[in-house]
Each structure stands twice: as C-alpha cells, then as structure tokens.
Amino acid sequence: MSLVVKVDAAWPGFRLRIDFAAEHGMTGVFGRSGAGKTSLLDVVAGIRKPLQAFVKLNGYVLTDTAGGIFVPVRRRRIGYVSQNLSLFPHLSVRRNLLYGSSDGEGGEPFSLAHVTKLLEIAPLIEREITHLSGGELQRVALARVLLSRPRLLLLDEPLANLDAGLKAKIIPFLRGIRDEFGIPTLYVSHDPMEMVALCQNVLVIERGEGWQLRTPEEMFEQRTETVYRLRGDL
Amino acid sequence: MIRPDEWQVLRLTVVLAALSNLLILAPGLALAWVLARGDWRGKSVVETIVTLPLAMPPVATGLILLKLLGRRGMIGKFLHEIVHFDIAFTWRAVVIAMAVMSFPLLVRTCRTAFAQVDPRLEQIARTLGASDPRVFFTITLPLARRGVVAGSLLAFARALGEFGATIMVAGNIPGRTSTLPLAIYHLVQLGQDAQAYRMMLISILITFAAVWFGEKLVPRGKEAGP
Numbered sequence: 164m165s166l167v168v169k170v171d172a173a174w175p176g177f178r179l180r181i182d183f184a185a186e187h188g189m190t191g192v193f194g195r196s197g198a199g200k201t202s203l204l205d206v207v208a209g210i211r212k213p214l215q216a217f218v219k220l221n222g223y224v225l226t227d228t229a230g231g232i233f234v235p236v237r238r239r240r241i242g243y244v245s246q247n248l249s250l251f252p253h254l255s256v257r258r259n260l261l262y263g264s265s266d267g268e269g270g271e272p273f274s275l276a277h278v279t280k281l282l283e284i285a286p287l288i289e290r291e292i293t294h295l296s297g298g299e300l301q302r303v304a305l306a307r308v309l310l311s312r313p314r315l316l317l318l319d320e321p322l323a324n325l326d327a328g329l330k331a332k333i334i335p336f337l338r339g340i341r342d343e344f345g346i347p348t349l350y351v352s353h354d355p356m357e358m359v360a361l362c363q364n365v366l367v368i369e370r371g372e373g374w375q376l377r378t379p380e381e382m383f384e385q386r387t388e389t390v391y392r393l394r395g396d397l
Numbered sequence: 398m399i400r401p402d403e404w405q406v407l408r409l410t411v412v413l414a415a416l417s418n419l420l421i422l423a424p425g426l427a428l429a430w431v432l433a434r435g436d437w438r439g440k441s442v443v444e445t446i447v448t449l450p451l452a453m454p455p456v457a458t459g460l461i462l463l464k465l466l467g468r469r470g471m472i473g474k475f476l477h478e479i480v481h482f483d484i485a486f487t488w489r490a491v492v493i494a495m496a497v498m499s500f501p502l503l504v505r506t507c508r509t510a511f512a513q514v515d516p517r518l519e520q521i522a523r524t525l526g527a528s529d530p531r532v533f534f535t536i537t538l539p540l541a542r543r544g545v546v547a548g549s550l551l552a553f554a555r556a557l558g559e560f561g562a563t564i565m566v567a568g569n570i571p572g573r574t575s576t577l578p579l580a581i582y583h584l585v586q587l588g589q590d591a592q593a594y595r596m597m598l599i600s601i602l603i604t605f606a607a608v609w610f611g612e613k614l615v616p617r618g619k620e621a622g623p
Contacts, residue, residue, distance in 0.1 A: 208520075208524055210520045210523075210524075235523075236520070236523040236524055237523045237524070237525075237526050237527055237528060238526075239524070240526070241524060242524065242525075243520075243521060243524040245517055245521055247517065249515075249517050249518050249520075249521035251518060251522075251535075251536060252540070253539045253540055254535075262522065262525050262527070262535075263524075263525030263526050263527075307525070308525075311524075311525045311526060
C-alpha cells in the first residue's frame, strides 16, 4: 500500500500545509489539540474538500484539486473512527455493525462472526448502543469500521476518552487489528506512549505544518522538548 | 352528542387538513433539510419567503391565492380554459389555503430538528458507503423524528384553524368549503351562539387530541429506539 497526501488548505483562522507519504502498517499522527490532525483525516476521507489537495491511495487518486478529481466519500472505502465514535444511537449494536456491510458475510477475516469474536463483543450484539460502556462502545466502533472492509483506516484519538486501565485493555485489540487485517492506518493521538506502543512511524503536526519521523522513538531521542511542548506540558 | 350537521363539518375539516398535511410533507421535509444542511446563495431570502405566511395577514395571503387560482387568475384561468378544472371556491382551494398557511410551521420545526442532528453521524455514515438518500432515511430522519412529528402536528393544528385565507379563496359554502372555524364565524353572525359554542368545544377537543396523540407517538426523552 501507499498513501500520498498533499494538502494546502486554509480555513478561517487556520492553515494546514502537509505533504507526506505512508507506506504500510500504522502511521502515527501526532500533535496537540488544534494542530490540524482531525482536519487532515477529514481531507483524506473526503469529508473536507480544501482548495488545494492531493490524495492517492494504492495508486488510485481520490482527490486531485488541480486535476478536478474528487471521489465521493462513500466510494473511497476509507474507514473512519471519529473521536466521539459516531455510533448511531437509534440503532442496535447489530445494525450499527452491519451499517457499512449489508450482510456481514464478507470473506475472512471480515465476517461478523470473526470480527465480533476478535473484539470480544459477540455477547453485546443484540443490545442497544445506549446501554454499552465506554470500552464496549470503542470496540463496537472498531468492529463496525472493519466490517465495511476499508482500504485505509483512520483512527482519531481512539483512546482519548478512556481511563488508563481501559487504555491498556484496548491497545492489544488495536495491535490485533493492525497485525491480522493489515489495513494501512493513520492513528491520531496526542500521547507519545501510544505512538511507541502502536506505530511504526510518525507524522508530527504543529500549527498546521507536518514533518515525518522514521520511528516513534525519534520523538524522544531528538525532539523531547518538542514532544512536551506539543503536549502542552511546557 | 354530535349532531349530523356538526359531524359533517368536523369530518370535512379533518379530512381537508390531513390532505393539506400530506401535500406539504415531502416538499416541507426537503426544504427543511436544504435549509438546515446547505449553505448557498439566497438562502436567507428563501427562509424569509417561507416564513411570510406566518407573519402576513392570512386574508392578504388568501387574496394572493385568489388572484392566482381564481377563474381569471394566472393559474386558475389556464386550468379552467384548458382542462375545465376549477380550484377557487372548491374544497381544493381549502386544501391549498391550509397548506400554504401551515407550510412555514412544518418547515421551521423540521429545520430545527435536522440542524440538531450531529453532522458527524451523517459524514461517518457516508464513509461506511451510504448514499445521500440512505443517510437521510436511516440517520437524519430517525434522529429528527420527534421534531418532524411535532412539526406535522403543528401544521395540522394550524390547518384545522385556518380561517382568513380560506374564506378569501374558498368562500364559506356549507358542505363544501365550510370548515370548523368558518362555521363558527357563520353561526355567530346568525346569532346562534349556543351552536357556535358547541362547534368551539369540538374544535378544542380535536386539537387537544391531535397534540396529545403526537406526544404519545414519540415519547419525550427516548431518542434511542430499536
């Protein structure tokens, strides 16, 4: 896989200039809140359409403002778990899970049976979304996106709303998804520890500008000060 | 209890109000959605025009309708001469007067309801492969259903009580265009106060029933269903 993203976008009071390529596995997108991480994911997913952008996934151009190409959101097959999860509150767990996959009978590993077993949510499937705990909601959102058989995964702060204990429980699920499904993933977080735990390389975004690191450890080796500044600790 | 002549007026009013409700439902929902989600040139002008019938004297709206739909009006003349079809001073004029007068209430209530649905849910539905109609019917409309039902009922109640525009464009023809409010006015004019009070009670009862039924239909505070 290869993902190429070039963005030069301006919204009122904010400019996003990013040029990066991701090869495989999980690529961390790191920066403090307001840096432009979610805007970047929205551009990749096609939810935001900036004046200048270029997005290419596995050789297919999805957005090319110069060439007048814009593949609609629903045809991109980009799975997006947004920060608030965006589970549909009026639908059952089952109907949420099957929303992006009409029958859940996709070939392995994308079947309903397999995904719900992997994420340990099989017993929840007949429940209502409104009756689930935070960790359960998180796993249902991950399962729903996997069942839509995406070509690229966008995970926006998937652990941000969980306490430390739950984070430690969800991380193995994220590793499992990464290793078993092999779907290239952009993993947004403002926590360097999550980057180290999950990502092969990292795109750091600061005030709308990005630069790439080869490994997450580089955040500590060379840019300790930047890391703490970006987290807002300094 | 209810006498046959009263029953006849009641039935005519409810049937015509229901017809007007059906007539405006689809265009009302579509316009409400476009106003809630779209960002386009001229939106504020359209919003103002939609709201006009709420603020204008109903009689003035009725006069405009009469000028359009009467036998010498722009639309009415065409229909009368080409297809021998009359609107003014028939039950159809009552339905149109009710529709025009209740349209703003439907659109405004539904627009607010649609605006309260988190756009993120709609965007994420699209990333899961849903087309725009599917997003509307499986996400937006179900989540906004309380407001949509409320808007429909408000519009229905407004249609039941329509007087000014109706009397201009449809007149007060017993058995054909004489709805509850027109009948009440007519009875008071004739000095038959007792009968007017009975009609008034009936209109209070059906309005109460409509609103109460609506509250039952969509229980407050239970947005998440199966």
